Amino acid sequence: MKHKWILxxxxxxxxxxxxxxxxxEVDNAWIREAPxxxxxxxxxxxxxxxxxxxxxxxxxxxxLFEFVMMHRTETVNGMARMLHQDKVVIAAGKRVCFEPGGxxxxxxxxEKRLLAGDRVELDLLFEDGTKRHITVxxxxx
Amino acid sequence: MLYSKMKSNIAxxxxxxxxxxxxxxxxxxxxxxxELPQLAGGTLLPEAxxxxxxxxxxxxxxxxxxxxxxxxxxxxxFGYTHCPDVCPNALGALKRVETLLEADGVTPxxxxxxxxxxxxxxTPDTLAGYVAYFHPxxxxxxxxxxxxxxLTRQLGILYGRSPDSSNDKDYVVDHSAAxxxxxxxxxxxxxxxxxxxxxxxxxxxxxxxxxxxASQ
Numbered sequence: 589m590k591h592k593w594i595l596x597x598x599x600x601x602x603x604x605x606x607x608x609x610x611x612x613e614v615d616n617a618w619i620r621e622a623p624x625x626x627x628x629x630x631x632x633x634x635x636x637x638x639x640x641x642x643x644x645x646x647x648x649x650x651x652l653f654e655f656v657m658m659h660r661t662e663t664v665n666g667m668a669r670m671l672h673q674d675k676v677v678i679a680a681g682k683r684v685c686f687e688p689g690g691x692x693x694x695x696x697x698x699e700k701r702l703l704a705g706d707r708v709e710l711d712l713l714f715e716d717g718t719k720r721h722i723t724v725x726x727x728x729x
Numbered sequence: 730m731l732y733s734k735m736k737s738n739i740a741x742x743x744x745x746x747x748x749x750x751x752x753x754x755x756x757x758x759x760x761x762x763x764e765l766p767q768l769a770g771g772t773l774l775p776e777a778x779x780x781x782x783x784x785x786x787x788x789x790x791x792x793x794x795x796x797x798x799x800x801x802x803x804x805x806x807f808g809y810t811h812c813p814d815v816c817p818n819a820l821g822a823l824k825r826v827e828t829l830l831e832a833d834g835v836t837p838x839x840x841x842x843x844x845x846x847x848x849x850x851x852t853p854d855t856l857a858g859y860v861a862y863f864h865p866x867x868x869x870x871x872x873x874x875x876x877x878x879x880l881t882r883q884l885g886i887l888y889g890r891s892p893d894s895s896n897d898k899d900y901v902v903d904h905s906a907a908x909x910x911x912x913x914x915x916x917x918x919x920x921x922x923x924x925x926x927x928x929x930x931x932x933x934x935x936x937x938x939x940x941x942x943a944s945q
Binding site: 616620622623624625626627628629630645659661663666669670688692723724729 | 810811812813814815817818822830850855856857858859860861862863887891899901903904905907922923
């Protein structure tokens with residue numbers, strides 16, 4: 589009986605851990621191939637939260653980039669500005685897309701230029717401490 | 730006798746009224762400008778705005794002034810090379826506009842200028858490599874801040890270092906996202922706001938060019 593109780597607690601905890609990183613759908617991920625002289629790159633992806641609890645993305649890491657920042661392009665009265673986002677919340681049952689002209693990942697171009705067809709390893713970091721590893725293609729739109 | 734005189738008087742009076750009206754109508758029709766084009770998304774300045782002088786530099790280190798805009802149609806976008814989202818989107822859209830116009834047999838194609846409002850980081854050499862990636866004919870332009878402002882203020886283009894920027898190396902620049910169109914006299918003729926739809930911009934360009942040529 590006691591064993592059963594511990595087992596269910598363990599399963600519940602494990603499910604909680606698996607919840608964010610593993611049950612989130614990630615698709616349409618890509619990094620834009622940039623001109624040779626471009627110092628910054630942009631990356632895009634969609635996140636779909638099929639659970640009944642909100643999921644919070646707090647950062648992105650990659651061994652290839654010095655840093656990856658979450659930005660949102662906002663255009664107000666014709667003026668475009670990039671706003672840094674500390675976190676991006678994907679509400680229960682919702683889909684959030686990083687896409688051109690809106691949310692995007694910004695990272696410095698590595699020394700060796702990325703070309704369409706290259707693949708980049710990224711880790712998505714969530715507020716609950718879980719990570720999701722994805723491999724993202726470089727594309728020329 | 731009396732009756733016929735009366736009749737001819739009426740005829741004279743009627744003719745006296747109708748002829749000036751017809752003449753006025755004829756003058757109006759023959760001298761009036763062609764009707765303004767219906768645009769899909771762009772904003773036309775029916776009275777194109779001449780530019781006051783400015784001196785910038787192109788990506789071959791040659792001077793670029795208000796006179797450099799004469800002789801052909803030019804699109805211009807104002808941005809900077811550290812801009813990973815909005816600027817590649819706009820230049821990608823303009824590349825597509827050129828492809829669409831070329832497919833439609835438009836000659837000569839309008840020129841595309843990318844004006845960097847971040848001269849502290851964007852040299853003419855940097856710009857040369859940057860714009861050529863999008864299209865070999867695209868031209869990079871930049872210059873001293875004071876000279877850039879002489880141009881941008883005439884166009885309602887705003888820019889400035891974002892207050893969010895953390896340091897002097899990695900700052901971001903806020904900037905107007907409109908694409909400006911100059912006519913072959915080098916005058917400010919139209920603008921295209923965001924979002925930049927290549928199909929609409931290409932169609933509007935043809936409509937504006939045809940209207941401009943008919944107005945000459």
